[in-house]
Amino acid sequence: xxxxxxxxxFHVWVYLQTQPLLGLTATLCVxxxxxxxxxxxxxxxxxxxxxxxxxxxxxxxxxxGTSYQAYFTGAVYVHFxxxxxxxxxxxxxxxxxxxxxxxxVAIIVSxxxxxxxxxxxxxLIAHALGAPRALVISLGPKSVTTPIAMGIAxxxxxxxxxxxxxxxxxGMFGTVICTGVLRAARVHDxxxxxxxxxxxxxxxxxxxxxxxxxxxxxxxxxxxGLNGIVTSLVLPVMVSVLGF
Amino acid sequence: MVRALAILLLCxxxxxxxxxxxxLPIPGPVLGLIMLLVYLIRTGGPGxxxxxxxxxLLRYLGLLFVPAGVGVVTELQELRDNWLAILLGIGISTxxxxxxxxxxxxMMVKGxxxx
Numbered sequence: 157x158x159x160x161x162x163x164x165x166f167h168v169w170v171y172l173q174t175q176p177l178l179g180l181t182a183t184l185c186v187x188x189x190x191x192x193x194x195x196x197x198x199x200x201x202x203x204x205x206x207x208x209x210x211x212x213x214x215x216x217x218x219x220x221g222t223s224y225q226a227y228f229t230g231a232v233y234v235h236f237x238x239x240x241x242x243x244x245x246x247x248x249x250x251x252x253x254x255x256x257x258x259x260x261v262a263i264i265v266s267x268x269x270x271x272x273x274x275x276x277x278x279x280l281i282a283h284a285l286g287a288p289r290a291l292v293i294s295l296g297p298k299s300v301t302t303p304i305a306m307g308i309a310x311x312x313x314x315x316x317x318x319x320x321x322x323x324x325x326x327g328m329f330g331t332v333i334c335t336g337v338l339r340a341a342r343v344h345d346x347x348x349x350x351x352x353x354x355x356x357x358x359x360x361x362x363x364x365x366x367x368x369x370x371x372x373x374x375x376x377x378x379x380x381g382l383n384g385i386v387t388s389l390v391l392p393v394m395v396s397v398l399g400f
Numbered sequence: 401m402v403r404a405l406a407i408l409l410l411c412x413x414x415x416x417x418x419x420x421x422x423x424l425p426i427p428g429p430v431l432g433l434i435m436l437l438v439y440l441i442r443t444g445g446p447g448x449x450x451x452x453x454x455x456x457l458l459r460y461l462g463l464l465f466v467p468a469g470v471g472v473v474t475e476l477q478e479l480r481d482n483w484l485a486i487l488l489g490i491g492i493s494t495x496x497x498x499x500x501x502x503x504x505x506x507m508m509v510k511g512x513x514x515x
Contacts, residue, residue: 183466184463186466204462206465209469210470224470224474227467231466234463235467238429238468239409240457241457241458242412242429242432242433243408243412243415243429244457246434246440246454247454247458248458250440253441265504265508266501269504270499270500273496273497274493278490278492279489285489286485291485295489295490298490308427315475316468316471317472318479320471321469321472321475324469326490329494333494334498337495338502344506345505345510347505348502348503348506348509351501351505352499356494356501357494
């Protein structure tokens with residue numbers, strides 16, 4: 157980038173690299189652009205504003221030779237809100253509390269089993285194929301919603317930014333295959349479909365369930381929060397039992 | 401909105417203090433989520449302000465993931481070196497997870513009415 161710029165502009169560019177303004181503005185503008193693209197694409201399965209934003213911003217950083225640290229100086233103001241947003245998940249979970257209470261045992265048993273199988277098989281497969289420890293750990297929480305997944309990865313010695321990518325990949329894959337897989341297994345109950353989608357592929361698959369059926373969407377929503385809690389409790393134990 | 405944000409941040413702060421103090425492996429914000437949920441169940445639900453602010457924050461959840469996701473630029477080599485392990489790990493585990501939760505839940509709630 158600097159070779160293309162005349163001297164005065166180069167100084168402005170260097171100055172902006174040390175300030176939060178550019179990273180923050182770029183994040184919000186690219187987000188709005190991605191939303192426009194997503195609207196044009198009529199929310200097709202491949203089009204997701206978060207994924208689009210990440211691809212565009214990553215391409216901009218690489219093309220301009222900007223370091224991630226320089227970008228994050230500004231983006232941190234958006235990133236910080238993940239914490240309060242995680243706490244805020246309690247509000248939709250409370251809205252689903254009657255349904256949780258009524259099916260408490262069924263929900264806890266099937267959600268925990270699916271959560272353990274998903275995290276365990278992901279880590280075992282990656283380990284067997286020779287992936288390094290930090291990557292294996294970062295795969296563990298990939299079915300959990302991003303803010304919680306990144307916190308879990310951080311605590312266990314994984315790489316939160318890798319986890320963010322894995323969560324996104326899981327969400328996209330889960331969204332594309334969930335209805336087909338569940339139908340093939342003759343899972344017809346909407347509550348079961350929603351819970352499975354939310355447990356295996358968090359908010360992205362839940363958004364798809366919400367379009368198909370309201371009950372499925374509600375159970376997906378509660379699965380996102382519950383799986384966050386279950387995985388934070390279970391994954392540390394699994395990591396030490398499996399010996400990673 | 402400020403009061404609701406203060407409540408959310410207080411829960412996160414309390415959760416973080418507990419996590420750092422006890423070295424629990426649960427992230428502070430998740431402990432905050434549990435505390436807020438218990439509080440809501442005890443008090444009969446959120447007020448309008450807390451509900452609106454939470455919904456507003458969650459509506460932009462997709463935006464909040466972006467800065468961390470862009471961190472992929474620092475991991476490109478790692479992804480390139482392990483692409484098969486990552487693709488198979490994520491693909492197979494997501495199918496298995498869907499099947500286990502879906503089939504179990506389907507069996508356990510079949511024929512039972514919803515709340």
